[in-house]
């Protein structure tokens with residue numbers, strides 16, 4: 571069972587270049603693990619992005635089961 575994937579899903583990936591986390595202003599080094607949100611084109615450090623990512627994943631799953639029950 572897998573959840574529907576939307577364009578704009580946040581994903582966990584490795585930084586391709588160094589930047590600064592927009593939430594905590596911590597430096598993100600190249601090849602650090604980050605959480606990337608294509609919607610806002612934002613890359614958060616893993617500790618900032620993790621919870622948002624998990625929230626997204628669980629809400630995507632909720633949405634899927636809702637849709638299945640509804641149709």
Ligand SMILES: [Zn+2]
Pocket residue numbers: 591592593594595596614615616617618619
């Ligand atoms: Zn951060």
